[in-house]
Amino acid sequence: MGPPVDSEPRQLRQLTKAESLQLLTEVSFGRVIFTQNTMPAVRPVNHIIDDVAVIFRTHLGAAVLTTIGMIVTYQADAIDPDSHLGWSVILHGYAHAITDPDTVARYEQLLRPWVRGEMTHVIRIYPEIVTGFELVKDE
């Protein structure tokens, strides 16, 4: 057994926009959150960050394609279930379908889907609003 984990409730510290965007680049996976037939919906996806935009790929017929041109929310986190330390970042922005063939080809090279299947669409979310928090130990 390792040393006992200190898992007291943590202080919540708000992150700046710059800190939040930096943390997003450190993970490869998040969740697209949108409204589908008036119901809150969520889809996990793997992403890359290009400049500050979230890029992900999806397939024909995916529910998330109904969000193109709409505001969606993207969330990623890395919170340790034992120590309760970590962070969460949430951003809001318009879902934009990338159609320029060269840009699509570049993203297809950079962004390999984790799930088998033909990923026909590349979606970009440019972050209009960014919030984040960190769970930190007391000083």
Added chain:
Amino acid sequence: MGPPVDSEPRQLRQLTKAESLQLLTEVSFGRVIFTQNTMPAVRPVNHIIDDVAVIFRTHLGAAVLTTIGMIVTYQADAIDPDSHLGWSVILHGYAHAITDPDTVARYEQLLRPWVRGEMTHVIRIYPEIVTGFELVKDE
């Protein structure tokens, strides 16, 4: 360096409702997804599962309190960013505020917040619709 990680795209296997609910009990943390002023919103919370319901605590003034009596979505996952193996579970159900003092007291004992601060409310989401998938290796 360890052995190379096999991170090919994975097969997506649909989980049954029973499998999905079982997996939810194996994690202590998920995300409440709801609509806030017409915008898709998400809040990470730590949870317990009681029977099949998701129980979490929150504080006065939390955005998530606006969802009481409404359908919300809850999502949890455990996906390895290196192997791309894991699972995601999504459920939909009404957000119900627990008010019975004995039940509140019991949940306050069982469910310790990860974040400092007075958690005045106990919310239950009974899963009306449950879906899940698993990312698995090919046979």
